[in-house]
Amino acid sequence: MSQDTTKKKPVKRPRAEMPAQDPKERIRNFNEVALGYDEETAVAEAERCLQCKNAACVEGCPVDVRIPEFVAKIRDRDFQAAYDLIKDTNSLPAICGRVCPQETQCEAKCVLGKKGEPVAIGRLERAAADWAMARSDRVKPELPEPNGKKVAVVGSGPAGLTCAGDLAKMGYKVTVFEALHAPGGVLIYGIPEFRLPKRIVAEEIKALSDLGVDVVCDVVVGKTITVDDLFAEGYDAVFLGTGAGLPMFMGIPGETLNGVYSANEFLTRTNLMKAYLFPEWDTPIKVGRRVAVVGGGNVAMDSVRCALRLGAEEAIIVYRRSEAEMPARAEEVHHAKEEGVIFRTLTNPVRVLGNEEGWVTGLECVRMELGEPDESGRRRPIPIEGSEFVLEVDTVVIAIGTTPNPLVSQTTPGLEVNRKGCLITRDESGLTTRDLVWAGGDAVTGAATVIEAMGAGKRAAAAIDKVLQGKG
Amino acid sequence: MFKIVKKRELTPVTKLFVVEAPMVAKKALPGQFVIVRVTESGERIPLTIADYDAGAGTVTIVVQEVGKTSRLLGALPEGDRILDFVGPLGKPAPLIDRGLVVLVGGGFGVAPIYPIAKALKAKGVKVVSIIGARTKDLLILEEEMRGVSDELLVATDDGSKGHKGFVTDVLKQLIDEGRKIDQVIAIGPMVMMRAVARTTEPYKLKTLVSVDPIMVDGTGMCGACRLTVGGEVKFACVDGPIFDAHKVDFDEAVRRGRMYLPEQELAVKRMESSCAGGGCTCGGGH
Ligand SMILES: Cc1cc2nc3c(=O)[nH]c(=O)nc-3n(C[C@H](O)[C@H](O)[C@H](O)COP(=O)(O)OP(=O)(O)OC[C@H]3O[C@@H](n4cnc5c(N)ncnc54)[C@H](O)[C@@H]3O)c2cc1C
Ligand code: SF4
Ligand code: FES
Numbered sequence: 174m175s176q177d178t179t180k181k182k183p184v185k186r187p188r189a190e191m192p193a194q195d196p197k198e199r200i201r202n203f204n205e206v207a208l209g210y211d212e213e214t215a216v217a218e219a220e221r222c223l224q225c226k227n228a229a230c231v232e233g234c235p236v237d238v239r240i241p242e243f244v245a246k247i248r249d250r251d252f253q254a255a256y257d258l259i260k261d262t263n264s265l266p267a268i269c270g271r272v273c274p275q276e277t278q279c280e281a282k283c284v285l286g287k288k289g290e291p292v293a294i295g296r297l298e299r300a301a302a303d304w305a306m307a308r309s310d311r312v313k314p315e316l317p318e319p320n321g322k323k324v325a326v327v328g329s330g331p332a333g334l335t336c337a338g339d340l341a342k343m344g345y346k347v348t349v350f351e352a353l354h355a356p357g358g359v360l361i362y363g364i365p366e367f368r369l370p371k372r373i374v375a376e377e378i379k380a381l382s383d384l385g386v387d388v389v390c391d392v393v394v395g396k397t398i399t400v401d402d403l404f405a406e407g408y409d410a411v412f413l414g415t416g417a418g419l420p421m422f423m424g425i426p427g428e429t430l431n432g433v434y435s436a437n438e439f440l441t442r443t444n445l446m447k448a449y450l451f452p453e454w455d456t457p458i459k460v461g462r463r464v465a466v467v468g469g470g471n472v473a474m475d476s477v478r479c480a481l482r483l484g485a486e487e488a489i490i491v492y493r494r495s496e497a498e499m500p501a502r503a504e505e506v507h508h509a510k511e512e513g514v515i516f517r518t519l520t521n522p523v524r525v526l527g528n529e530e531g532w533v534t535g536l537e538c539v540r541m542e543l544g545e546p547d548e549s550g551r552r553r554p555i556p557i558e559g560s561e562f563v564l565e566v567d568t569v570v571i572a573i574g575t576t577p578n579p580l581v582s583q584t585t586p587g588l589e590v591n592r593k594g595c596l597i598t599r600d601e602s603g604l605t606t607r608d609l610v611w612a613g614g615d616a617v618t619g620a621a622t623v624i625e626a627m628g629a630g631k632r633a634a635a636a637i638d639k640v641l642q643g644k645g
Numbered sequence: 646m647f648k649i650v651k652k653r654e655l656t657p658v659t660k661l662f663v664v665e666a667p668m669v670a671k672k673a674l675p676g677q678f679v680i681v682r683v684t685e686s687g688e689r690i691p692l693t694i695a696d697y698d699a700g701a702g703t704v705t706i707v708v709q710e711v712g713k714t715s716r717l718l719g720a721l722p723e724g725d726r727i728l729d730f731v732g733p734l735g736k737p738a739p740l741i742d743r744g745l746v747v748l749v750g751g752g753f754g755v756a757p758i759y760p761i762a763k764a765l766k767a768k769g770v771k772v773v774s775i776i777g778a779r780t781k782d783l784l785i786l787e788e789e790m791r792g793v794s795d796e797l798l799v800a801t802d803d804g805s806k807g808h809k810g811f812v813t814d815v816l817k818q819l820i821d822e823g824r825k826i827d828q829v830i831a832i833g834p835m836v837m838m839r840a841v842a843r844t845t846e847p848y849k850l851k852t853l854v855s856v857d858p859i860m861v862d863g864t865g866m867c868g869a870c871r872l873t874v875g876g877e878v879k880f881a882c883v884d885g886p887i888f889d890a891h892k893v894d895f896d897e898a899v900r901r902g903r904m905y906l907p908e909q910e911l912a913v914k915r916m917e918s919s920c921a922g923g924g925c926t927c928g929g930g931h
Contacts, residue, residue, distance in 0.1 A: 352864050354682055354689070354729045391731040393864055397668050418866040422878065429871055429878060429897055431904045438867035446861070447686065452915055454686040455713055456861075457908035531900040578865055580883075 181248065184220040188290040196511040200481045203366045203449055206508055207271070210293075212250070215300040219248035222292045225284060230294060233282035236262045236628045240279060240294055247297055252304040259298055264335045265627055267306055267373045270299025272364060272471075273624050274502045306376060313383050320344035322641050325408040327394045327581065330358020331623045332614025333414030334381060335630030336637075341384040343638050348408075349381075350392040355445065358416055359615075360623070362445040363437070365475050367482070368505075371444075395580035400588070400610060410609045410637045413596060414630060417575045417615035423467070427525030428571070432459055432533035436468070436476045436572035443479045461567020463487045465536045467522055468572030469499035470620075474506060476570045477514050488514050489564065493521040493541050493554045517564070519543070521556060525569055535563045577616050585610070595619050602636030603629055611637060646726035650703060655785040658710045659753050660719045661695065662727075667702030669732045675760040676738030676855060676887050679706065680863040682729035683717045690714045691860045691882070693757035693832070694733060704732070707756030707785070713912040734863045735886045738853065740764055744827035745771040747819060748794070749812050749841055751833025752778055755786050757855060758832050762793040771795050773819065773826075777812035777833075781805035812837065813844045820848055828853065831890065835899045842890035852890035856881050856898055859905065872898045 192208040193199075199206050210218065222244045230240045239258050246255035259266045275281075275295035283291035322345050326337045329351040337347045355361050357374045378388060392398060400411055420435030422428050434442075439458070442448040446456035464480040466473050469492035480488045490509070492499060495518050499506060510516070519541040526535040540560035543552035577594045589597045589606040596605055596612040603613040613629025615621055651663035669679060678693045690712075696705035710719040721727065738761050740746075746765055750758035755776045765772050774794040778784040779802045791797045798815050799807025808815050812833075820826065829852040831841040838854040845852045858870040858881050865883040872881055875892035879885060 352731070353862065354731075391729050392668065393731060393734065396734055396864075397672060397732065418864075420866070420868050422868065422871075429873060429901065431901060435868040438861060438869050441861055441867055446688065450686075451908065452912055455684075455688040455912060457905045457912075459904065531897070580864060 181220075183223050184217075186217065186221060188221070188293055189214045189218040189296075191293070191296055193508075196513070199367065200512050203482055205370050206367050207504075209303055210296055210300045212252070212300075212304070215247050215297055216250060218293050219244045219297055221285065222248070223284060229282040229284055230279040230292070233279040235278065235622075235624050236631065238263050238279070238298070243301065244292065244294070244297055247301060252301055255301040256305040259301055263298075263624070263627065264338055264631070265331060265377055265623070266298050267302035268331070268360060268369060268377065269624050269627070270295050270297075270302050271369050271373075272502075274622060276503045278624070306373070314342075316385055317342060317344040319346060320642075322346065322409045323348070323407055324410045324412065324637060325350060325403045326412045326414060327400075328352075328358060328414035328416055328614075328616070329356035329378075329388060330414055330416050330614060330626060331360065332416075332616070332626035332630040333358070333412065334377060335627045336412045336414060336611075336613065336634045337386045337630075338381055338384060339631055339634035340637060341381070341386045343634070345638075345641075346385070348387040348389060350394055350398070351388065351390045352393040353445065354390050356388050356390060358414075362441045363472065363475065365440070365444050365479055367478070368475065393580060395584040400581065400585040400607070404609070409641055410611065412630070412633050412637065413581060413605070413610065413612035413616055414614045414626070415578060415581055415612075415616045417577045417595075417620045419576045419578050419594075420571070421574045421576060422571055423522060423573060425522060425524055427527055427533075430525055430527040430533050431531050432461065432567060433525055433569045433571065436466070436472045436570055437575065439476050439570045440472070440479065443483065449479075449483055458483060459568060460485050461533075463489070463564075463566040464568040464570065465489045465491050465522075465564055465566040466570040466572055467491045468574075469494065469501060469518075470572065470574075471501045471505055473572035474501045474509050476572050478509055478512060480568070480570070481512055481514065485568070489517055489566070490514060491517045491520050491522060491536065491538060491564070493519065494551060495519055495543060498551045519554065521554065522569075523561065526563065533567055533569055535565045536569055537561060537563050575615075575620050577619070593619055600636075601632060603633040604636065609640070646728060647730040648726050649721055649723055652721075652723040655707065656783050658719070659707060659783075659785055660710070661705060661707045661756070662718075662721075663703050663705050664727060664730060665702060666704045666730050666732075669730065670697045670702050670704050671699045673697035673699075673704055673733040674737035675740070675764045676757070677733035677735045678863070678886060679704065679730055679732030680734060680860065681706070681714075681718065681727055681731075683714055683721070683727060685728070687717065687728070688714045689729070689861055689863070691734075691857060691863055693855065693857070693886070694760060695756035696760050696763075704730075707753055709753040712909045713916050716913070716916065731863065735882055736884070738764075738830065738855075738887050740768065741770060741828055742768055743770060745773065745825060747816065747826050747829045748772060748774045749816060749829065749831035749833070749837075750774065750776045750790070751812055751831075751837040752783065753785060754831075754833030754837070755784075755790060758830070759786055759789055759793065761830060762790060766793045774798070775800065775812045775815045775819075777801065777815075777837075779803065811840065813840045816841065817844050820845070820850065826850060829890075830854075830887075835895060835902060838890065839895035839899075842893065842895065846891050853887050854890040854893060855886045856888060856893065857886065858898060858901060872901065
């Protein structure tokens with residue numbers, strides 16, 4: 174194993190395709206769409222990497238995964254070493270390999286991408302993680318000496334899980350409080366099974382339990398217990414990873430008609446409550462023949478693809494900008510198209526129409542054109558006067574964004590939020606305006622990404638340790 | 646898991662449970678609710694808190710068996726455990742400190758009225774309670790209500806007890822007698838609450854109702870519970886469940902509440918057919 178791996182010559186070949194379930198087949202099930210590289214494919218793809226000295230790809234990674242190093246290990250068929258390298262900076266590789274927007278992060282920077290196609294870094298990350306996960310002989314980690322300090326983590330999304338895991342490894346007694354009946358945050362209630370199998374999330378939670386972390390569900394902090402109560406109960410620090418769970422509606426007429434859902438409700442019913450298994454499972458969902466999903470992000474793509482799998486004959490994305498501005502991962506848009514989703518871009522809803530019984534019958538829209546760039550740098554969509562038309566639909570799903578839930582901030586004196594409802598932090602580590610209270614993930618940034626939430630959880634764990642050990 | 650320490654059958658289809666939930670009991674206030682789930686594949690349903698005892702660490706709920714989940718819950722015996730029990734959720738009832746409050750409870754809505762009556766009484770507010778049901782046998786918590794009311798009036802649709810007719814008849818009579826009423830709080834079926842709202846509106850009598858829309862999370866995360874109050878869309882689980890009765894769009898609320906009726910019926914039917922073999926205790930096959 175002592176060969177100098179960096180000397181192996183990169184191989185020029187096209188980027189390895191991701192095997193996937195046939196679109197015709199997969200719109201009838203909730204099984205995972207992207208099937209993953211097998212070992213040979215992974216090695217072949219890894220061989221493309223140039224092993225750059227100053228690897229640009231790493232700059233694109235929010236948590237500095239040592240990309241060329243792990244790719245070299247895969248090339249050398251040492252999957253365990255590849256996995257360990259990734260794990261050093263990314264606690265959730267099996268998840269990130271599946272859901273990170275690589276095309277705007279690491280792969281966007283990959284030098285191979287300048288002329289041809291970048292190394293499939295995300296797929297390789299997933300390959301290493303799946304390889305490790307398939308080996309069930311995973312040894313229980315050795316528990317560190319308890320250091321006698323307790324930390325409460327609020328919310329069990331990627332931010333909370335990561336913060337809890339890192340602290341537990343340092344010897345802290347960590348309790349995670351989760352409002353829902355199952356841990357995982359968006360990973361469990363939002364992102365569908367066909368994109369992120371729930372057994373993978375369950376594995377990560379199990380790994381946390383192995384580290385001695387207590388995960389307590391059914392506790393709504395701010396209602397069942399307050400942050401001040403937690404300190405009174407002897408917790409030395411609190412981390413808030415409460416996400417951005419409040420759905421925004423459009424404020425257009427007809428939004429309370431029967432058959433209009435927020436994406437959060439639509440996805441929670443489908444994924445967390447398994448409405449696709451109704452009536453074996455008890456939670457129902459209404460999906461008519463034609464479904465319109467308003468929005469252009471991952472949430473909209475997930476909703477529209479769920480709608481198809483729930484039996485919609487026609488599933489339509491209604492988005493006010495053009496496809497180039499869509500914030501969804503490229504792969505999701507691609508998969509959605511393969512599955513027959515109809516894209517109505519440059520189209521904005523103005524009214525939901527209903528019948529006498531109060532059920533949705535249509536969505537009145539107006540066509541848009543792009544004007545000058547707005548504060549997000551994207552060209553602002555402007556309605557074209559007189560271009561109104563009606564899409565006949567039975568169900569409307571609104572996926573135009575979410576904001577942080579105020580339950581914690583409203584009940585914690587001294588905890589300040591900005592005008593968007595995001596928790597204000599005083600430094601890089603996520604220290605809030607309350608001493609000994611840190612925050613990270615969507616609760617601070619507004620709806621963002623899994624990897625950023627994870628990174629924030631990591632930084633906060635390090636800072637909490639520093640402060641509680643009197644090193645800060 | 647949350648242990649059922651006591652169970653009482655109030656009517657054949659209405660069960661009272663005292664549940665061990667110390668964290669919820671410590672924070673509960675009148676007007677708030679919990680979300681309950683009974684089985685791993687089950688729904689999350691909201692139930693208004695009917696009493697609580699922080700010292701004993703218990704919360705009381707009253708369940709009317711209508712859909713599958715409420716039947717499954719209703720069938721749980723004393724000593725058994727409820728899978729999930731989250732709360733207290735929603736805003737507490739805004740209670741006044743002096744004067745006269747008329748409380749109106751219809752059907753199993755009497756249960757959530759009880760802690761409100763108790764709290765008002767403890768503050769020294771005068772409480773006149775009107776409780777009603779279709780018939781005498783469906784009347785619940787009469788004795789308990791008597792204990793926390795200065796005056797208790799009863800109405801049954803069929804006249805088997807108290808006034809023959811609706812609770813709103815009794816309410817109207819009280820108003821017309823010229824009593825100085827400071828506030829009315831009504832909890833019961835949506836149609837009853839709408840009737841109460843219509844009764845008090847001409848008198849500009851401050852009236853509150855507790856709505857019970859379909860919910861999923863109960864924390865503001867899904868919007869299933871939205872309703873229109875005074876022309877604005879509100880989330881009942883975090884902005885309510887108690888609202889100004891004269892501002893609630895009841896027609897919309899009733900309509901939204903019926904959204905899954907066919908599915909509910911299907912679930913109940915399936916449950917009944919799978920229980921018909923006997924020996925099953927899920928409560929579906931009676
Ligand atoms: C449908 C969907 C698809 C997405 N797809 C992608 C993708 O492909 N790639 C990507 O990178 N990102 C994606 N995202 C975004 C990503 O999931 C989030 O950025 C990330 O999950 C944020 O993590 P978090 O830990 O901050 O919060 P969350 O994952 O939101 O977790 C917060 C948790 O805190 C709990 N909580 C909230 N309030 C309280 C309280 N008061 N008490 C106790 N618990 C509380 C919540 O119930 C929740 O479980 C997607 C999001 C959605 C909704
Ligand atoms: S930039 Fe691309 S080629 Fe260079 S090390 Fe990173 S993945 Fe390999
Ligand atoms: S029940 Fe989900 S927001 Fe109220």
